[in-house]
Amino acid sequence: MTELGSSIWPAAVLLFFLMDPLGNIPVMLTIMKDIEPRRQRKILAREMFMALIILLIFLFAGRPLLGFLHLEQEAVTISGGIILLIIGLRMIFPQQHGLMGYQPDGEPFLVPIAIPLVAGPSVLAMLILMTTSQPGNMTNWFFALIMAWFFTSLLLQLAPFLLKFLKQRGLTALERLMGMILVMLAVQMLLDGFKELFG
Secondary structure (H helix, E strand, C coil): CHHHHHHHHHHHHHHHHHHCHHHHHHHHHHHCCCCCHHHHHHHHHHHHHHHHHHHHHHHHHHHHHHHHHCCCHHHHHHHHHHHHHHHHHHHHCCCCCCCCCCCCCCCCECECHHHHHHCCHHHHHHHHHHHHHCHHHHHHHHHHHHHHHHHHHHHHHCHHHHHHHHHHHHHHHHHHHHHHHHHHHHHHHHHHHHHHHHC
């Protein structure tokens, strides 16, 4: 049980950071600013459910996909580190239109909340990396994903209240902190990938 917990919690925290709910709150509120609050909650619940389906597909089909594309584990580790580094740097030094760039107006459906805000390329790459590097830990990765998804959903549902409590500056500070942690994780992942490649 101790081994299971020690594997689940770090993975859940990493996936939670990659889903970046705090950083996505301002984007989500902007996308749905003209929609009635009760409708916003229904839309968000639908989008989070679709994001979970996509994440589970990549969790369980990631390894066969790598085999089909003839990709080695080292390539996934290094490319995942590069993606994490870019995402982390964008969180620390944000772009004009936010982490994921410009988002279209109107009521969202699948895009942009489910994809790419929650089930973004960095999360999908990390799921493939987890299942490729430690295929025997699928149960751990499943529960880690569910935990990260649950807390992400909870924070996004509480977005209007969090914005009132933390204000824009508070959310920005938390996003910068998460970005710095992601950069450190990305550097470690790159080091691990190069060790596997040249070790």
